[in-house]
Amino acid sequence: MSQIGKVLAARDAYPRGVMAVMQQHYGALRRALDQNQCVAANNSANLLWMTRMSEQIEPALNPGNVDPRFHAYARKLDARLAAARALNPASCPALRVAARQIGARCAACHAVYR
Ligand code: HEC
Secondary structure (H helix, E strand, O other): OOHHHHHHHHOOHHHHHHHHHHHHHHHHHHHHHHOOOOOHHHHHHHHHHHHHHHHHHHHHHOHHHOOHHHHHHHHHHHHHHHHHHOOOOOOHHHHHHHHHHHHHHHHHHHHHHO
């Protein structure tokens, strides 16, 4: 069984916790943007939480980087988060596009590994 397979089979608390926090802040960002509540500080905070959690995906699920494909999926999410953080956090339309692109990175990895 692959390393990720073992972690998934164990249903470890840590990766699930990382993902739960990620979901919380992704959902909060999307909801705020959908409702046109563009509070820059909140947008920045949600993106920062997601970035911190994204940095923990591999320590939690791919320790030692044994799965290069998983690594690529994780890095693509990081790249989207970095692009979103580079935007003006008060710019709802731009962030809306960025948030959709972030969501696509979540879905792409989940389609293969979740
Ligand atoms: C590189 C791969 C990868 C990326 C990117 C990724 N996830 Fe996950 N995610 C997983 C895997 C693997 C699981 C299954 C973990 C488990 O059940 O132990 C999972 C599970 C989850 C779960 C369910 C947790 C549970 O308690 O069962 C949620 C919610 C979640 N992810 C949200 C997100 C969100 C939101 C994003 C993007 C912002 C994201 N994930 C990005 C791999 C990824």
